[in-house]
Amino acid sequence: MAEARALEVPIPAPLPPSRLVALRRRTLGSLMAGVALGSTGHIAASTVSTIVAKDLAGTTIWGGAPGAAVVIGAALGATLLSRLMVVRGRRAGLTMGYVIGLAGAAIATVAVIGRSLPLLLLGTVLIGFGNSSNQLSRYVAADLFPGARRASAIGLVVWGATFGAVVGPNLLGWADAFGEDLGLPALAGAYLLPVIFVGAAAVLSFVLLRPDPYALADETDLALTAGDNTQVALMRVLRRPRVPAAIAALVAGQAVMVLVMTMTPLHMTEHGHGLGAVGLVISGHTFGMFALSPLSGRLTDRFGSHAVVLSGLLVSAASALLSAVAPPEGGPMLFIALFMLGYGWNLGFVAGSALLTHDLSLAERTRLQGITDSLIWSSAAAASLGSGVIVAVAGFTALGVLGAALVVVPIWMVWTRRRTGASAAP
Numbered sequence: 467m468a469e470a471r472a473l474e475v476p477i478p479a480p481l482p483p484s485r486l487v488a489l490r491r492r493t494l495g496s497l498m499a500g501v502a503l504g505s506t507g508h509i510a511a512s513t514v515s516t517i518v519a520k521d522l523a524g525t526t527i528w529g530g531a532p533g534a535a536v537v538i539g540a541a542l543g544a545t546l547l548s549r550l551m552v553v554r555g556r557r558a559g560l561t562m563g564y565v566i567g568l569a570g571a572a573i574a575t576v577a578v579i580g581r582s583l584p585l586l587l588l589g590t591v592l593i594g595f596g597n598s599s600n601q602l603s604r605y606v607a608a609d610l611f612p613g614a615r616r617a618s619a620i621g622l623v624v625w626g627a628t629f630g631a632v633v634g635p636n637l638l639g640w641a642d643a644f645g646e647d648l649g650l651p652a653l654a655g656a657y658l659l660p661v662i663f664v665g666a667a668a669v670l671s672f673v674l675l676r677p678d679p680y681a682l683a684d685e686t687d688l689a690l691t692a693g694d695n696t697q698v699a700l701m702r703v704l705r706r707p708r709v710p711a712a713i714a715a716l717v718a719g720q721a722v723m724v725l726v727m728t729m730t731p732l733h734m735t736e737h738g739h740g741l742g743a744v745g746l747v748i749s750g751h752t753f754g755m756f757a758l759s760p761l762s763g764r765l766t767d768r769f770g771s772h773a774v775v776l777s778g779l780l781v782s783a784a785s786a787l788l789s790a791v792a793p794p795e796g797g798p799m800l801f802i803a804l805f806m807l808g809y810g811w812n813l814g815f816v817a818g819s820a821l822l823t824h825d826l827s828l829a830e831r832t833r834l835q836g837i838t839d840s841l842i843w844s845s846a847a848a849a850s851l852g853s854g855v856i857v858a859v860a861g862f863t864a865l866g867v868l869g870a871a872l873v874v875v876p877i878w879m880v881w882t883r884r885r886t887g888a889s890a891a892p
Contacts, residue, residue: 526736
């Protein structure tokens with residue numbers, strides 16, 4: 467197992483308390499705004515990607531390929547950007563991720579114009595890489611606060627994506643029409659949205675995240691970092707009690723969510739629904755993913771991470787089964803199922819992320835968080851790629867049943883640890 471490097475970013479002398487509070491508040495607001503902008507472009511592109519892939523390939527089997535590509539990109543981004551952060555700082559890592567996402571959106575636009583599926587997948591990988599900045603921002607916010615408030619800080623930054631969750635899918639119709647006005651082929655205009663919004667997130671991160679968020683970290687974390695003069699084996703970090711439970715919850719929640727959500731737009735369009743209806747259902751899903759994040763954070767700080775993680779896994783299982791029995795011709799059931807799928811993910815995501823922020827130096831934490839997110843997206847890539855094959859062979863109902871089955875073992879793991887008290891939540 468690789469070793470985590472000691473933090474190489476210089477930490478300046480302590481700031482006056484009033485100045486420190488003001489800078490932390492501004493940094494938290496900047497992180498929320500960056501996530502709002504970045505997620506708008508990312509969610510818009512993800513919503514239309516399965517439809518574009520089928521159009522370019524001429525078969526449903528390739529419908530899950532863009533979803534797999536975007537999470538492969540996120541897995542690469544999580545690892546590489548966390549390494550960059552250790553060397554150059556949080557600001558440099560977040561900005562670089564957004565810039566690469568912007569480049570991916572431009573490549574995807576060219577791919578639709580040239581009707582090239584391989585080029586579309588390349589662009590989608592880079593869009594996913596850019597989404598790593600959205601995801602890693604939650605950990606940056608957690609660094610700013612003491613342990614008892616970190617889940618709430620994470621919840622606030624995740625909540626910033628509510629803007630993208632609601633606005634992104636519902637801009638697709640306008641973007642498609644705008645693209646056609648520019649002479650672009652159908653669906654190419656959808657990829658102009660991440661060009662605009664992810665580009666704005668890159669500029670905002672570069673300009674406003676000053677000083678680097680590492681310099682504003684909670685005093686306890688800075689004390690741990692000051693004593694971290696040697697490299698620490700990540701295998702030793704992974705053996706710490708709370709870490710396996712956090713990783714299992716994050717991976718399972720992401721896999722179930724991606725498995726069902728990836729094929730829902732294609733499932734709906736094949737049963738006669740237009741992009742407007744698709745956008746409404748996906749908006750409900752992404753609203754569930756992000757809008758109630760402050761509540762998830764407060765629940766985690768109040769009741770502990772393991773109780774909230776367990777609740778999230780149970781909600782995810784129920785929503786997957788509900789999506790399996792929802793009538794495809796219409797009605798509110800599929801909308802409710804996708805909303806529940808989003809909120810089950812949110813509960814596990816906020817609570818599981820909070821478990822990865824305690825009792826570690828900044829360097830240990832940064833590397834572990836990057837590796838964990840890489841595992842999350844790698845598992846989700848398999849779920850996304852397999853979703854198209856499962857739907858083609860067995861149908862959408864089988865996809866929902868499989869999603870519910872995937873959380874059985876993680877539920878047992880979390881329940882066992884909660885009962886034995888082996889990994890008490892902070």
